[in-house]
Amino acid sequence: MYLSGYLKQYQAEYYRQLSNIRSEGDWESWVAFFLEGVAIAASGAERSIISIASLMSTDRHRLLASSKVGPASYRLFEMLPMMPRFTYVYYVIMYGAHVELAVSPVNAGHLVGAVS
Template identity: 80%
Template sequence: MKIALVHAQFETIYPYLDGNGRIGRLLIMALLEYWGLLPEPLMYLSGYLKQHQAEYYRRLSNIRTEGDWESWIDFFLEGVAEAAFNAERSIITIASLISADRRRLLGSSKAGPATYRLFELLPMMPRFAGQTGAQHQFSSRNVAVKALEELGIVLEMTGQKKNRSYSYQSYIELLTR
């Protein structure tokens, strides 16, 4: 509730013509972390506020014109509940994808220790560059990348022979839904 009140106050007094929404939504996430309510910005409340933008503006305006703080807080908390539900669903979906890909990798005879190490890094770097030049043709990293590519876990993005880039595309698609 405090964050709902702080956000409404900020949106009311912020002196600039541009940036109110972005800065105000960033303030929500900063306060969630600062007050120890979330260890990381795992919840995307901005999506809810953008999706219900007309209602969002109406509720903020009603605070100024009618002193209607209660309906603002109700609206904000509905957004928090929906954003939390969506975050939980996304986390479960992403964890399921990684788990299924890990099982495929463990079942592959072509995967070695370098492949497992590279796979475990993919959630932190879902896009990466392959090695370049003939001197790396048989390196363990290239073997690892090739194994992940053959399993359909990573996709080569450039179509080139050198300076190739790869993507853990199914993971990225889940993040950008």
């Protein structure tokens, strides 16, 4: 969830609300402002999650329909959501994909290419 974007977008209101807390003790307005930001950020996060899940489902179906991939490729694909900054170097060399997938490092590299 990205609340900072909301606070940056409404920066003037953010500072006005903080000033009202100091000068008038108006915590209620600050809490209402902040909760509105939380609701907007949560809605954006929900849309992102749905979009990513839809993309994963589409890619999963495409992977399963391919004759070029086997069980190890599918296992690798299912591990991708745990690694949002996936790269060949990170996964094969740093993470040790070959150990997790029970294949050689070279084959792990081929699997990365197959699911890319």
